[in-house]
Amino acid sequence: MKRAYIVLARLIAALVVVQVAAIAWGTFAMLHDIDNGAVITSDTRNFAQSLHANVGYIVIPAVALIFFVVSFFLKIPGAVKWASIVFGLVALQGILAGLSFAAPVVGALHGLNALAIAGMSAAAAQRLRTTAPHDASSAETPAEYAETKARTRRFGRGRASV
Template identity: 50%
Template sequence: MRSVYRVLASLVAIGVLAQAMTIALGWFTTLKDVDDGLVFDKNSDANFGQMAHGILGMTVIPALALLLLIVSFFAGVDGGVKWALIVFGLVVLQVALAFVSFGVPAIGALHGANALAVMAVAGMAGRRAAGPRTETPAPSEAKL
């Protein structure tokens, strides 16, 4: 289960990288299309990059974070539940920031910054599962 925990945490971190790539693709595609004479307004359809960003951010990464949290209870990773809860909480915050950003675009900066926090914490969680489990020895009875 430790390896499952490590893989899930790593996939969340890699997912954030994929998110950065897809949103860059989406907006550079939009800018190119506008330069080519197309109109981008509220009636425009999203391009591939924007759609991929939405799918990854609304379904794939939250599902991975939830699976990481569930697995954390069985993985035997020191502090694993705590780190999985932090990852899950940051992912929930990330989705909330995305929705708020549509009404208050300046919040989008926090959405970007929080993405880096998700990637960092998920990476740290994955690294915690890579090392050996440290057992706390039971206290020995005092000899008289």
């Protein structure tokens, strides 16, 4: 379960990167079409904009929901908290997207919230990766954890003593 949690958290961050690329591609494709004489209406969509919409409204929320559910099966402090934050930010992202059509300035918040989703999901994966296991389903043994902790003290955080 720990590995699933980490993979799902990293997948959410990666999907946000896909979102950024898709909306940039869609915007520049639309500008290219305008430069070539196309008339853009409210019904105009290109592949990249459709990709952005589908990944944003279907794929990321589904992965975030699975991530949230998986967090309850871990017996590691903070796992549910971090998954809840990511899930809440994903829900807020959908709301901001909808509001952006009525008030385009809200689109800036939509973009900033996307960065928050990527950052928090990556942080959730990293925090769990460096957290002590508390359940039998974890792949890391207590001896492996102690070795990792000792190595972190020696090399990871400056001048910490052993």
